[in-house]
Amino acid sequence: MEFTTPPALDDDQALAVVAPSRPADATRLRVGRERLAALGVETRVLPTADPDRDEPASPAARAADIEEAFADPSIGAVMAYTGGDDQIRVLRHLDGEILAANPTRFFGYSDSDNLRLFLWNRGIVSYGLGVHPDLVCDAELSPYTERYLRRALFEESIGAVEPAPEWTDEWFDFETREPRTWRENSGPTTWVGPAAAPDEPVSGRVWGGSFAILKWHLQTDRYLPDPERLDGAVLALETSEDVPPPREVGYTLRAMGERGLLSRFDGVLVGRPRTNAPPLAWDPDPDEYPAELRGVVTRELSRYAPDAAAGFGYDFGHTDPSFPLPLGAVATLDPADGALRFESG
The missing domain is CATH 3.50.30.60 (LD-carboxypeptidase A C-terminal domain-like)
Incomplete structure (x- = not known):
């Protein structure tokens, strides 16, 4: 089976923030969006990641958010807000044909490795990192994380990876x-x-x-x-x-x-x-x-x-x-x- 590296994020496309595991904290989401904006990335928060939500959306609703983000041509990347412990319940609700027909760069890890393995089965390359904690901890975004995140967002491949200092x-x-x-x-x-x-x-x-x-x-x-x-x-x-x-x-x-x-x-x-x-x-x-x-x-x-x-x-x-x-x-x-x-x- 051939693999597809989804197209790089274009200047006129947004990055969609979704919550396939848990909803977002308002302050941490704001910091993450500010740090993505500093990289030149416009963000759009989809309903499952609404910080006013107290509980995770249903697995079907979380799947619908993911499908919507992939199918929307104005969205060029999708990033999970954070991890959790039940994303495997989302997978049965996903339409793999929609995702395969609209390959989009997805970012997430931990619980989001559920979705990433689902994408792997359909030949779609996906990436680690999420909004929280990777983009929001410390006084500023780590230069090491920023370097490789830029490659994952805007380049064909990550290339050589050096150890963090x-x-x-x-x-x-x-x-x-x-x-x-x-x-x-x-x-x-x-x-x-x-x-x-x-x-x-x-x-x-x-x-x-x-x-x-x-x-x-x-x-x-x-x-x-x-x-x-x-x-x-x-x-x-x-x-x-x-x-x-x-x-x-x-x-x-x-x-x-x-x-x-x-x-x-x-x-x-x-x-x-x-x-x-x-x-x-x-x-x-x-x-x-x-x-x-x-x-x-x-x-x-x-x-x-x-x-x-x-x-x-x-x-x-x-x-x-x-x-x-x-x-x-x-x-x-x-x-x-x-x-x-x-x-x-």
Whole structure:
């Protein structure tokens, strides 16, 4: 199946803000729109993202907003306000033919990976980042996020992605607006399977996203692509603020291996994991968690995909700043130095 990179946002088109998960907060939505305006982007808020709404709209209404945004020629991009935890209920109400006939650049991640995987099945490239928190935290928009957001909005592909100079997983306090503490970024680490060519770059279309959403899709088995379409693909994975115990990630990858899915991937990209999260049922060590996660991923790859290569610690997902991971684009990972680039393919 061929993939389509939707046209870049045109000067006479608006970006539609939708709420496929939760409605918007008025103040944070205003800040996000101001920062998009500074990039030269006109925004239009659709009914599901109305900040006067106390509860999420029905799944059918949220689907209708998405379809309307895609079908409207005056809209050249669609961005989710924020994530949530039930967007999978929207998918049954979506008309995939309408979306496929009107490919539009969609931005969102976390719960919005539900919609992004739905678009992947129809051959439409989509992008990470949402209004909240990516565009509204801190005193100004991160230059790193801005650089790659501009590419995702206005260029054919994101191209080469460099590591962010610093990162944080601290929550931003919107009341005090106190500066967050940032850490130096040591850059990605890589792993090459025992049967892989050690110096050969790996390329493939990106499939995946948030670990929680991938689990839902594996469990429901309603929105998975035909397995053959994953042959030679690159699996993207990030663990979100859920901070799942590494063994749980390992168990899911093992199940994918037993199902014959994991061996289909030629590469794996793992986003930098956050450990600062709401109260959890366990107490992750922020210094040890990344290595533990890397250990279970490489263990299962050694068992089920020994000719794959993997990179860990990329700036996509639930740490700041981040780049808009393009699902459906062609990723090339050089295991020699962790260099990463995305092309439309």
